[in-house]
Amino acid sequence: MPxxxxxxxxxxxxxxxxxxxxxxxxxxxxxxxxxxNPLCGDEIVVYVDVEDDTVKDIRIGGQGCxxxxxxxxxxxxxxxxxxLAEVKGLTKAFKAMMSIHEQSLDGEGEGLEESxxxxxxxxxxxxxxxxxxxxxxxxxxxxxxxxxRIKCATLSWNTLAQGIDEATAG
Amino acid sequence: xxxxxTTGSARLDVARIRxxxxxxxxxxxxxxxxxxxxxxxxQKPQSVLDAMDHYYERSxxxxxxxxxxxxxxxxxxxxxxxxxxxxxxxxxxxRNVVFTKNATEAMNLVVRAWGTKHLREGDAVVLTEMEHxxxxxxxxxxxxxxxxxxxxxxxTDEGHLDVGDxxxxxxxxxxxxxxAMSNVLGTVTPxxxxxxxxxxxxxxxxxxxxxxxxxxxxxxxxxxxxxVAFTGHKLLGPTGIGVLYGTEEILEATPPFLGxxxxxxxxxxxxxxxxxxxxxxxxxTPMIAEAVGLGAACEYLTGLGMDAVRQxxxxxxxxxxxxxxxxxGDDVTIHxxxxxxxxxxxxxxxxxxxxxxxxxxxxxxxxxCVRAGHHCAKPLMRALxxxxxxxxxxxxxxxxxxxxxxxxxxxxxxxxxxx
Ligand SMILES: Cc1ncc(COP(=O)(O)O)c(C=O)c1O
Numbered sequence: 001m002p003x004x005x006x007x008x009x010x011x012x013x014x015x016x017x018x019x020x021x022x023x024x025x026x027x028x029x030x031x032x033x034x035x036x037n038p039l040c041g042d043e044i045v046v047y048v049d050v051e052d053d054t055v056k057d058i059r060i061g062g063q064g065c066x067x068x069x070x071x072x073x074x075x076x077x078x079x080x081x082x083x084l085a086e087v088k089g090l091t092k093a094f095k096a097m098m099s100i101h102e103q104s105l106d107g108e109g110e111g112l113e114e115s116x117x118x119x120x121x122x123x124x125x126x127x128x129x130x131x132x133x134x135x136x137x138x139x140x141x142x143x144x145x146x147x148x149r150i151k152c153a154t155l156s157w158n159t160l161a162q163g164i165d166e167a168t169a170g
Numbered sequence: 171x172x173x174x175x176t177t178g179s180a181r182l183d184v185a186r187i188r189x190x191x192x193x194x195x196x197x198x199x200x201x202x203x204x205x206x207x208x209x210x211x212x213q214k215p216q217s218v219l220d221a222m223d224h225y226y227e228r229s230x231x232x233x234x235x236x237x238x239x240x241x242x243x244x245x246x247x248x249x250x251x252x253x254x255x256x257x258x259x260x261x262x263x264x265r266n267v268v269f270t271k272n273a274t275e276a277m278n279l280v281v282r283a284w285g286t287k288h289l290r291e292g293d294a295v296v297l298t299e300m301e302h303x304x305x306x307x308x309x310x311x312x313x314x315x316x317x318x319x320x321x322x323x324x325x326t327d328e329g330h331l332d333v334g335d336x337x338x339x340x341x342x343x344x345x346x347x348x349x350a351m352s353n354v355l356g357t358v359t360p361x362x363x364x365x366x367x368x369x370x371x372x373x374x375x376x377x378x379x380x381x382x383x384x385x386x387x388x389x390x391x392x393x394x395x396x397x398v399a400f401t402g403h404k405l406l407g408p409t410g411i412g413v414l415y416g417t418e419e420i421l422e423a424t425p426p427f428l429g430x431x432x433x434x435x436x437x438x439x440x441x442x443x444x445x446x447x448x449x450x451x452x453x454x455t456p457m458i459a460e461a462v463g464l465g466a467a468c469e470y471l472t473g474l475g476m477d478a479v480r481q482x483x484x485x486x487x488x489x490x491x492x493x494x495x496x497x498x499g500d501d502v503t504i505h506x507x508x509x510x511x512x513x514x515x516x517x518x519x520x521x522x523x524x525x526x527x528x529x530x531x532x533x534x535x536x537x538x539c540v541r542a543g544h545h546c547a548k549p550l551m552r553a554l555x556x557x558x559x560x561x562x563x564x565x566x567x568x569x570x571x572x573x574x575x576x577x578x579x580x581x582x583x584x585x586x587x588x589x
Contacts, residue, residue, distance in 0.1 A: 004586065005537055008528075012572060013587075040527050041544035041558040063557050065527035126412075152527065 002145035009164065011139040015070035020077045023059045025049055030057070031167040033158030039152055040070050046159045050167040053084045060156065067140070069147050072156035086162060091157055092131040096125040097141055098150050112148050119151055182474060182482040185568045190215040190470075191567050198537035204575045207539045207564035209353050209381060209516045211403045214467070218406060221466035222459045232455055234432060248458045249287075251465030252448070259398070259424040260389035261415050265447040268421070271460055273380045274304040276399035276414035279451060280376055281308035283422070283427040284397075285345075291317040294343040294375070298323040298331055298359075299553045300352045303546040304399075305378045309347070323348070325553050329355040329506035333364075340371035347375075348523040350382035354545045354561065356487075356508030356516035358386070365394045374420065378402060384565070385483055385514050388508040396420045402460065405565075407467035411460035414451070421447050427454035471566075479566055482514045486564050490517060490573050497577050501584070503555055515564030518545070521580055524587045526560040532583035533560075538576055 025032075045061035049085045058080050060072045074096075079087045099120040110114035143153045188194050191213045196203050229243035233405055236242070249264070251323045256267045257382040266355045269399055270276040285308075289295070295309055301320050324332045329352070340346060346368035350361050361382075382388055384405035390398050397420065402411040416424070426444045428455040435443040444450045454527060467513040471479060486509040494502050498521065505518040521529055526542035533540050540562045553555060562576055 004532065007531065008586070042527075043557060063525075067527070080397065110545035138203060146531070149527070149531070 001080075002142065004091055006142035007140040007146055007149065009142065011074075011136055012066060012070040015073040015136075016066040019060065019069055019073040021059050021073065021080065022061070023047075024061055025057060025059045030059075031163045033163040033166060035064070035155050035162070037064070037068065037155050039148065039151060040065070042152065042155065042161055043151060044068060044072055044156055046072075046156065046163050048163040048167060050084070050164060055079050055084070055087055056084055058160075064155070065149075067086055067152040068155050069141060071137075071140055071153045074140070075156050075160065078135065078137060079160065084168070086093050087128040087160075087164065088139075089132045090134070091161060092125055092128045093134055094137055094140075095120050095154065096128045097134065097138075098144060098154055099125060100141075100144055120154065180478065181479050182255065182566060184567065185483070187474070187566050188569075190217065190519070192216060192219070194429075194567060199535065201537040202575075204536070204538040204572045204579075206467055206562040206564065206568065206572060206576060207541050208404065208565035208568075209514075209545075209561065210541050212384065212406050212565055213374075213567065214406055214463075215470050218408065218466045219510050220461045222408065222463045225459050225462045229458075232309075233458055234449070244458055246416035247300045248278050248456060248461045249265055250480040251461040254465040254468050255413055258388075258472065259383060259415060262390050262391060262502050265275065265418060266390075266421065268416065268451040269456055270399075270412040270414050271376065271410060271457070272403070272412035272450075273399045274412070276401075276412050277304050277376075277378065278308045279414055279427040280397050280399070280416075280424075280529040281312050282478075283451075285309075285312050285318075286316070286423055288423070289316065289318050289344055291321060293320075293345075294319045294321055294330065295345040295347065296321045296339050296343045296368075298348045299325045300329075300355060300357065300550045301347075301349055301545065302378060302380070303548070304349055305349065305376075306549065310420035311511070317498070322549075325352065325355075325550065328508070329357050330365075331359055333359070336367060337371075338369060340373060343371060343373045343486050345376060347378070349378045349380075349576065350388075351379075351385070351516075352506070352547075352550070353516065354518050354547045354550055354559070357507055358382070358513060361395070369394070381514060381516070384471075386480050392416050402464040402467065405464075405467055406470055407464035408460045411457045413464075418447070421451075424451075426450050426453070430454045432456070457461050465479050474533075474566060483587065484510050484565055486568060486573070487515045487569070489516070489570055490562070490564070490576075493577055494519070494580075498580065502580075505559065515568075517563070518559035518561045519557060520556070522584055522587070524583055526558045528587060529560045529580070529583050532586055533576070533579045536579040536582060538579045540576070 025160045043062045047059040049057040058076045075090040116136035143149050219291040231244040231247040233243040250266050252264045289576045326332045366568050368375040377395045379398050383400040398415040403409040433453040435445045501522050503520040507513045530540045530542040540558050
């Protein structure tokens with residue numbers, strides 16, 4: 001039976017209390033994208049400044065629960081200054097972590113099925129580069145045991161991906 | 171059984187009622203199940219489960235077409251349920267009671283079938299800021315299709331409808347469609363008054379009674395509404411069944427919604443003629459067992475007495491408001507009317523700075539089921555200036571122990587997130 005401490009790790013609460021890269025960037029030149037979690041009404045705003053195929057700067061706005069806010073905060077710290085290829089690898093690795101079958105986590109019989117609950121398509125997590133290190137983001141691993149919260153954790157990542165797409169489209 | 175479910179013994183015996191609901195004896199992580207999410211969906215008494223089982227075990231057959239005994243019993247089962255529902259809401263005839271999948275489908279039927287036929291580009295439809303998406307999105311869809319205009323009755327800080335500007339909003343409008351009880355704030359709206367205003371302005375009146383029918387005696391004729399929609403699963407019945415009530419006049423003026431079997435009189439290669447009310451709106455094999463379950467649910471509530479149900483909820487609402495304010499003072503914000511008699515047992519609240527999602531996650535550890543989110547009422551959330559709330563809601567099986575458990579879980583959440 002997963003407990004609250006599986007979900008709310010100390011690092012998560014720390015990022016929730018003192019979010020990194022909170023604020024806005026002037027857009028343009030930065031790209032501004034909004035993400036919605038239709039389940040709970042949370043709204044997140046990602047400002048991303050892409051230059052020379054690198055995430056030069058990033059800021060996070062909006063409101064959300066501890067999981068979506070801390071995930072966004074950790075993400076911003078993890079992707080800042082990284083090349084777009086590295087960000088893509090991180091995103092894949094993060095999503096792969098968010099779609100692991102619960103049974104393989106704690107060996108209990110009562111796991112969640114590999115259902116559509118996470119909203120992650122298998123193609124999004126194919127071929128995760130081996131060298132990717134998730135670092136602090138590992139703390140969010142426990143979220144998989146709380147299926148409805150997976151979308152909280154992935155909201156900022158999906159929004160960032162959209163932002164990068166828009167920034168590189170034209 | 172009395173008309174409109176007004177039989178009244180004095181008080182609810184909640185301890186006895188709880189024994190009728192098998193799920194309430196389930197323990198959750200070693201504590202009792204504290205179910206405070208009935209505005210979302212209600213639990214089901216044994217009598218409803220038994221009625222549905224009994225139907226499948228004894229009389230399962232398709233309806234309105236078999237000549238054999240069990241087919242006749244199945245037909246009687248669904249039509250009997252229709253009669254029970256008709257009496258429960260005070261409708262004049264079974265012809266006025268259409269079974270749908272849920273309240274959402276009932277609203278879509280009205281908007282698609284009646285709206286498409288009777289509304290034109292530029293026609294105004296008046297809604298309120300406290301509507302459920304079921305009474306918003308179908309209108310948006312119609313607006314996209316034919317270009318109707320939507321107007322909105324605002325909500326006051328106390329969570330009431332602000333009718334100050336109503337005459338202007340209704341001026342020239344074709345429809346007023348509104349909730350009888352807010353699923354977020356619990357606000358009970360002045361239905362008969364609003365219906366009369368709509369009619370005076372030459373508009374039809376549509377009432378979303380999804381939160382009203384389960385909790386307060388409902389008399390659709392006293393309301394005078396043209397259409398009334400509600401859903402079965404919030405009133406102790408099963409999922410998969412809802413009801414659309416309509417006056418004879420308006421149902422006759424509404425073309426069929428879905429086409430297929432059951433709803434026809436004749437079909438040729440050139441066309442079809444539809445059958446009479448209410449089956450004209452019930453295409454295909456209907457939800458027979460679900461109708462039977464809904465009938466049993468209405469009978470269960472009638473047995474309790476809807477006046478007693480309401481009295482219980484007003485008392486427990488007063489206890490909830492008192493307990494939360496006494497125990498948490500300024501740390502808790504409860505949206506909606508402060509006067510228990512003006513509201514149903516639905517409490518949207520904020521506690522400290524804890525996000526509703528985090529709050530209800532901690533509640534779950536304590537077996538307390540409370541919903542977090544926008545409750546399918548995003549325009550209202552925006553008017554309240556929040557993205558989400560935690561929402562606790564009451565029904566016949568809740569007692570003061572449940573409210574105390576909620577308050578204890580709030581304490582636990584406060585400690586967990588104290589920083
Ligand atoms: C006021 C109101 N209207 C409509 C609905 C829709 O009910 P259903 O989802 O059963 O169609 C609900 C419940 O979610 C509600 O609270």
